[in-house]
Amino acid sequence: MRIGELSRRSGVAIPTIKYYLREGLLPPGTPTAANQAVYDDEHLRRLRLIRALVDVGGVSVSATREVVGALADNAPDLLRLFGIVHEAVMPKRRPDPGSPTWTTAREQAARVVDDNGWFVHPESPSLDLLADALSALTSLEMTTILDHLDTYTSLAQSLAATEVGYVLRDPDEARRLELVVLGTVLGEALFGALRLLAHQHESAVQLGFASSATGVGAGLEGADDGRHVEPAVAPRKGLREQGVTDVEQR
Amino acid sequence: MRIGELSRRSGVAIPTIKYYLREGLLPPGTPTAANQAVYDDEHLRRLRLIRALVDVGGVSVSATREVVGALADNAPDLLRLFGIVHEAVMPKRRPDPGSPTWTTAREQAARVVDDNGWFVHPESPSLDLLADALSALTSLEMTTILDHLDTYTSLAQSLAATEVGYVLRDPDEARRLELVVLGTVLGEALFGALRLLAHQHESAVQLGFASSATGVGAGLEGADDGRHVEPAVAPRKGLREQGVTDVEQR
DNA sequence: GATAGTGGATAGTGGCGCTATCCGTAGCGG
DNA sequence: CCGCTACGGATAGCGCCACTATCCACTATC
Numbered sequence A, B: 001m002r003i004g005e006l007s008r009r010s011g012v013a014i015p016t017i018k019y020y021l022r023e024g025l026l027p028p029g030t031p032t033a034a035n036q037a038v039y040d041d042e043h044l045r046r047l048r049l050i051r052a053l054v055d056v057g058g059v060s061v062s063a064t065r066e067v068v069g070a071l072a073d074n075a076p077d078l079l080r081l082f083g084i085v086h087e088a089v090m091p092k093r094r095p096d097p098g099s100p101t102w103t104t105a106r107e108q109a110a111r112v113v114d115d116n117g118w119f120v121h122p123e124s125p126s127l128d129l130l131a132d133a134l135s136a137l138t139s140l141e142m143t144t145i146l147d148h149l150d151t152y153t154s155l156a157q158s159l160a161a162t163e164v165g166y167v168l169r170d171p172d173e174a175r176r177l178e179l180v181v182l183g184t185v186l187g188e189a190l191f192g193a194l195r196l197l198a199h200q201h202e203s204a205v206q207l208g209f210a211s212s213a214t215g216v217g218a219g220l221e222g223a224d225d226g227r228h229v230e231p232a233v234a235p236r237k238g239l240r241e242q243g244v245t246d247v248e249q250r
Numbered sequence C: 001g002a003t004a005g006t007g008g009a010t011a012g013t014g015g016c017g018c019t020a021t022c023c024g025t026a027g028c029g030g
Numbered sequence D: 001c002c003g004c005t006a007c008g009g010a011t012a013g014c015g016c017c018a019c020t021a022t023c024c025a026c027t028a029t030c
Helices: A001-010 A016-025 A041-056 A061-072 A078-088 A100-117 A125-139 A150-168 A173-206 B003-010 B012-024 B041-056 B061-072 B078-088 B100-117 B124-138 B149-169 B173-206
Strands: A030-033 A037-040 B030-033 B036-038
Touching: A001 A016, A001 A037, A001 A041, A016 A041, A016 A061, A037 B100, A041 A173, A041 B124, A061 A078, A078 A125, A078 A173, A078 B173, A100 A125, A100 B173, A125 B041, A125 B173, A150 A173, A150 B149, A150 B173, A173 B078, A173 B100, A173 B124, A173 B149, A173 B173, B003 B012, B003 B041, B012 B041, B012 B061, B030 B100, B041 B061, B041 B173, B061 B078, B061 B173, B078 B124, B078 B173, B100 B124
Parallel strands: none
Antiparallel strands: A030 A037, B030 B036
């Protein structure tokens, strides 16, 4: 296929594809003439991967280049790939790591890991990330949250065990590498969305609104002022069954 | 205090503070003369909150304005605040919600929520977020991950129950509002960092590297080539215990 | 041979989060 | 009262990022 079809099938605009080619995110097509080239399904797949990382995972274009580069390399080192992905999900804007508050939080981060018996490189950037969160919380005197650190760590460990498990258990080498990337990046997006939805549910339940039509997602909904018309979902607690059915307006 | 001290005490540059004032993130100081004003501890606290949301939480300046606006309002509606925060954490760049793949994923998202008996507004933006992740995963044929959706949902619910619990249980009304914001935004950062650290640990353990000095964070570490000096972490598996205890320095 | 599409290169755009500069006034030590 | 620094307010500019637009010579297809 040529670039037009690639664009149509991926939903990515031609100039954007050209941009990704320039930036080295996408390997060049195989040339058929001086100024013609064809692309294959690998390109299509790669393009979808790029969009997933950029759009869903919020990974920057340059970090995406590193990640897909590592995937394409004969770099079958899972641990190294993990490291690259972890770098890729680091936010660009971070609090000043120079302040004494931060340094203290950084020590605390090391202690948290230690207390859980986690085996982690002592200079892992993720420790800095943890320190960022801890220092922000302590500087705002929100230690209430830190009282539940154990819950956070044990849930994080459960999730990680599951995720690492399904990555390592996959029989296909190439897929395993992709699973590292997608499990880390899209797994975060997936869990994040579910967490927000669960927040809505839990807040409704714990506030006793569980059987009214009011949910937490109502936030900024256009002009309707607060309470709103009956949503199509009938609150029934029975799990499982009943497919898509009444959820289909929008 | 005046702007210079505010800057020194918060670590935020004066022009940035002025910018936040212009943008309405920070309320103006109380004027003492035609062109002089003083700021109080509330301003300092607000400023720290802003930096936490922007730097740690990755929230945009405009979304931060909405959030702090809602906090300052006599808008004591927890559910509405939840909604505003959920809007605030939506990424700016999202996949095209027009494609048929996405629409299917969106239906699937509704089904997931339904199957768990979650009580969620049927037009919650978080459902779109979930659909983004689901559609990316299915378009990449990574249904391996989706096989573990139940794990994701139940862990998300556990986390949410804890978080909503400590928010609602706080006796102080104003703090409760802040906890909604910080629990959602910084809680995500906190959990995300812990998840990455747990990934490192779990991958080391499940690959059998648990007692070597090699961890997953080694990824891009400068010039040191692979193996490195003994980390300070003694791997011991005992989770739990040790509560907050040593969490109290700032 | 007309028309649409292609690859390659270069330049431009829009948004975002600041940052720099200027100006006239206020505070404050002497 | 002088002189200095700091302040507040306003306006303009900057740097980065992820595209997007335009141009060109050439190719594919009808």
